[in-house]
Amino acid sequence: MRRHGPTVLLLLTGAAVLRITLFGDLCLRYVQAGLRPYLIVSGVALVLLGLVTAVLRDEHEHEHGHGHGHHHGPRTAWLLVLPALALLLFPPPALGSYSADREAAQRAAQGVGTFPALPDGDPLSLTVAEFSSRAIYDSGRSLKGRTVRLTGFVTRGDDGSWYVTRLLVTCCAADATTGKVEIRGADDDAPPTDTWVTVTGTWHPEGTLGSDAAWPPVLDAARTIRVKQPADPYEKP
Template structure:
């Protein structure tokens, strides 16, 4: 077997091993019910099916490639490659293998974490690009109707209503109770925030509603339940025309499913 063939063999084994490791890690996340911290639940079944197929397929590939390598070594030995080249291949292969193994071990051992308040600040909470967060105009169309049930609306839905409607006076005084984490403001107020996941945590975007309260603001990143009513934003320089005037802010545990979709 030539040196180039040995290089291809090592890379193939490493690639198949990486696929196997990631597939096993994905199945573990699904069994542990943590997969929704990384992808939108509507893709969970598809992802788990692919992972389940990838495990036996990659194992079969590893066996075939290993046998091919064993048979190839039965032939006449060829001159060994230069020591420097061998050392470079060994180092690169070892580093890649360690990174792959480390990633999988981290997936299996370390507790999964959600995106943080600091990440929300870096990604600009409530940016204009989130004005269509609900994905449809139906809530705005029905805005003036008292028969509309808003009890299931989350932060995403209310934030979209506030941004999409041109007459925010129709929303003033509307009572609501919402849960989210705290992104502190500069004037003692804070933004009640949730991450909206379209596909996976990589594309998650923070969306939030400003909250004013007479009490001390909760700590950054703390999960709270806010009970209050929508009111005109006292900060006239802000793009957000409405905020929640909180009657009560209560600390809560992080929900089992912290994202909105």
């Protein structure tokens, strides 16, 4: 069986990549949507390479008549099949509260200044990153008096506070950074950690703009509802 190891590994890896890209949105747990076409091409290439390898091996063994007894290599090489098989059968979930707790909050780089005007209409749907940047750095206080709507997963602080949290991904899950907004005024019975929610409320100013006291920004919640995790759980820069 060892002689089939490379072929099996190529086919399994290719099939796993195609499963998470062609048959759903699982790949968005790990990479930006713009990288999906490259993953599809890679998956197809791996499957084709595995098939070609199998055909060439069979032809070689048929012509030379030594299909056994001359294959060497460590049996531990079969362990390389396990990650591909795991991705094919049990794809890991998107990053959640564990990753958020380990990642120090990354703040907007532009510093204090004015921001473009917000669209008319309330409630206004904003990303966690957009809300955070304006709450911490906008000298024009564009959030004042506006009703906003944020969606993210629940994380908790050591002091009992809870947050709507999102991970911001530039390329893939490996470079994810965390943004979060503290929720106040909601029911004391906050949703469990990692539950996805949409919170509607108003900005609660805290501290001096651009200071540590302004982080994390605060939202006075008027309504909190549980929602399904979006197909693409990450925010983009």
